[in-house]
Amino acid sequence: MTLERRKVSAAVAAILPGLLAAALFVPRLLAAGPEPVDNANVSRIARVYELVEENLATPPDPDQAIYRGMIPGMLRTLDPHSTFFDPKDFQALREEQTEHYSGVGMTVGTRGDQTVVSAPFPGSPAYRAGMRPGDAIVVVNGQSVSGMNTTQVVDLLKGPRNTHVAITIEREAASGASERINFSLTREEITRKTVHDAFWLRPGIAYLHVLSFGDYTGREMEQNLKRLGEDRIEGLILDLRDNPGGLLNQAVDVAGHFLEKGQSVVSQRGRNSQERVYSAEHPSQARRYPIVVLVNHYSASAAEIVSGALQDHDRAWILGENTFGKGLVQTIFHLPGQTALALTTAHFYTPSGRLIQRDYSHETLYDYFFHEGRATPDPNDRRTTDGGRAVYGGNGIAPDRQYRAPRRDRLEAALDRIGLFSFTRAYFAAHQAKLPPGWMPGDDTVEELHHYLLAHGYQFTEAEFTRDHDWIRRYLAKEMYIWAFDVDESDRVFAITDPEAAQAVDALAQAAALLDKGKAVVQVRPSAPAPLKQR
Numbered sequence: 001m002t003l004e005r006r007k008v009s010a011a012v013a014a015i016l017p018g019l020l021a022a023a024l025f026v027p028r029l030l031a032a033g034p035e036p037v038d039n040a041n042v043s044r045i046a047r048v049y050e051l052v053e054e055n056l057a058t059p060p061d062p063d064q065a066i067y068r069g070m071i072p073g074m075l076r077t078l079d080p081h082s083t084f085f086d087p088k089d090f091q092a093l094r095e096e097q098t099e100h101y102s103g104v105g106m107t108v109g110t111r112g113d114q115t116v117v118s119a120p121f122p123g124s125p126a127y128r129a130g131m132r133p134g135d136a137i138v139v140v141n142g143q144s145v146s147g148m149n150t151t152q153v154v155d156l157l158k159g160p161r162n163t164h165v166a167i168t169i170e171r172e173a174a175s176g177a178s179e180r181i182n183f184s185l186t187r188e189e190i191t192r193k194t195v196h197d198a199f200w201l202r203p204g205i206a207y208l209h210v211l212s213f214g215d216y217t218g219r220e221m222e223q224n225l226k227r228l229g230e231d232r233i234e235g236l237i238l239d240l241r242d243n244p245g246g247l248l249n250q251a252v253d254v255a256g257h258f259l260e261k262g263q264s265v266v267s268q269r270g271r272n273s274q275e276r277v278y279s280a281e282h283p284s285q286a287r288r289y290p291i292v293v294l295v296n297h298y299s300a301s302a303a304e305i306v307s308g309a310l311q312d313h314d315r316a317w318i319l320g321e322n323t324f325g326k327g328l329v330q331t332i333f334h335l336p337g338q339t340a341l342a343l344t345t346a347h348f349y350t351p352s353g354r355l356i357q358r359d360y361s362h363e364t365l366y367d368y369f370f371h372e373g374r375a376t377p378d379p380n381d382r383r384t385t386d387g388g389r390a391v392y393g394g395n396g397i398a399p400d401r402q403y404r405a406p407r408r409d410r411l412e413a414a415l416d417r418i419g420l421f422s423f424t425r426a427y428f429a430a431h432q433a434k435l436p437p438g439w440m441p442g443d444d445t446v447e448e449l450h451h452y453l454l455a456h457g458y459q460f461t462e463a464e465f466t467r468d469h470d471w472i473r474r475y476l477a478k479e480m481y482i483w484a485f486d487v488d489e490s491d492r493v494f495a496i497t498d499p500e501a502a503q504a505v506d507a508l509a510q511a512a513a514l515l516d517k518g519k520a521v522v523q524v525r526p527s528a529p530a531p532l533k534q535r
Contacts, residue, residue: 024248024301024329024348045070067339079344080360080368081328087338096192097247099214103158104165105190106131107487108150111418115145115153117169119487125185131169132433133483134425138180139168159187172429194246196491198224204234205505207495210254213246213302218253225257235508237501238306239294241320245301248278248329248348255309256280258291258316263351265309268329270346290511291316292504295399297372300324307397308350314387314518317511318399319504321372325396327357352383354393387517401507403500411460411468412475415453420472420479423452428483435484440497441476449476 049070052060067086075082085093095101105124106117114136120127137145140156148156157165165185170178194214201207206228210217225233245251248266255265259280267277293307293316304323310316329346349355360368378394385391392398408416427448441449449472450465465472474497481490495501 024245024251024305024326071341075341076365079328080365081326081330081342082344083330083342085340085342090338090340093332093340096212097214099192099194099216100189101158101192102161102163102187103154103190104167104185104187106157108137108153108157110150111136111421115148115150119482119490121190122486122488124190125188126183127486129183129185131167131183132171132428134421134428135169135171135181136178137167138170139166141166161187161189163187172425174430176426176429193220195220195224197488198228199492199495200228201237201496201501202505204232205237205508206233206235207237207239207501209239209491209495210243210303210306212243213250213254215247215250217246217250218257221254221257233289235289235505235511236291237294237504238291238316239495239501240299240303240307241294241296242298243300243303244298245303245326248302248305251302251305252278255306256282258310259313263313266305266348266350268346268348270329273346288515290508290515292507292511293318294500294504295320295323295397296405297321297324297396299397300326304356304397305348305350308354308356311391311397311400312351312354312383312385314385314389314514317401317507317514318397319401319507320399320403320500322398323356323396325356325358325394327355350383350391350393350397352385352391354381354383354391356393356396358395387514400510403503405500409464409468411458411464412471414458414460415472416475419453419458420449420476422456423449424476424479424483426452427480433484435480439477439484441473441480445476446472 049065052065063086067084071084075084104126105121106126107119107121108115109118110116116137117126117131117133117135119133120131137153139145140153143156145153145156157167159165163186165187167183167185169181169183171181173179192214194210194212194217196209196211198206198208206225208221208224210221248268252265256263256279259265261280261283263280265278265280267275269275291310293310295303295307295318299307299320300323304326307316307318307323311318327348328344329348330342331345333341333343335341347355347357358368363371376395377392377398379392381393383391383393427445446469453460474494477497478490478494481493
């Protein structure tokens, strides 16, 4: 996505999906407070709008002027995370947090000028009907989707439970031509998982990837660990990379699972609210195994609460990049017309007392959200972990060991954007869509990809292709597993072949050393009062 620096107002709308998730929301939607006081500031606002309404050359649209102009304009002067939701945005937020919606169960994306199926969810109506990755959606309920964006197509696919939707797709055939196929699906309630299915990365080493923090994230994690058999875990890789945050209470549940009862997880303080400290509420049983937490620059908010709590209590070793640095808490207030306001009402602090919020006072919203590595730790906010290690506030959670994934080169970027997807669609049009378990692309498949790229005008040198060979095999396997198996199996194979996950396995020794040191004395921070429930 390309945004011009001068168009900050347009940037706010464009990055709204990220803003929804890259936030720390209180667990409940709160009703708005008392009626606004009729003071001089309110009178000024009313007078300005009155003048606009009376004198503008063309009659203003009140919704545009107030909900798209006046209110967002005011909020942009406050902080990067206070946000106004129109009815559509508010509904999207509620679906994101409740983790379910009614539809056909698939992700779609834009490839060229088409909206195509990226992956049907296993067991969903789309999956059972035989829709495949690469299917280009052309008609929904008799309406052509030509010229529509992805959001508009998704809106057509969603609908009330037990209602029908007719979908026409174009599928590439072995000849290279496309054939049209019609599907008639019944919408169902689709559950959106926030925790990928946990699996054994190595014997005794479990891997758990938390995507975001919704209504049931803590419960999903517990179920996954129970399914594996938590008493069999000798080490855990907890992946919080690209996790943009979510609900505060779910972050507390996830972190609390690995801490001793009474150990603090996070505290929050605001101008009009008492300090609230959230602590682990249940005794830890059969959970004293070493943990390595994977983070990157896009691990934000609730993900930073979890990684910060485990780091401050020396319960886990943190591996990766500095996290995003989002230490603000939003409370959601209902407004008339199915709209809402997410207002920053507090800051959150890790158990050691550090505020990890990055400074946003001297940069644009674009720089704040998309530019990495500019902020530095605050030397005046030096704290210590339970074991006496120094940690700092002001720039997210600094990992115990840095691991920065190599940035993609020109060829890798082109292949990840569309090249591997297009090749895979053509490959399975000509080959049977079955692969043996444990399959990885061999030299013959990679050579077939090479010929395909040249035939379709991709520009690269032989040196580039040779240099990127390992990356190509891994990402090609990820794409092809979605087609031959499903997206869950693709995610599993991608994690097993992840160089950073391999580094995390090696780092379990450091995590075990922290654990051994902490067994001597389990310190519960004395500043933590009895846990308070969010109202």
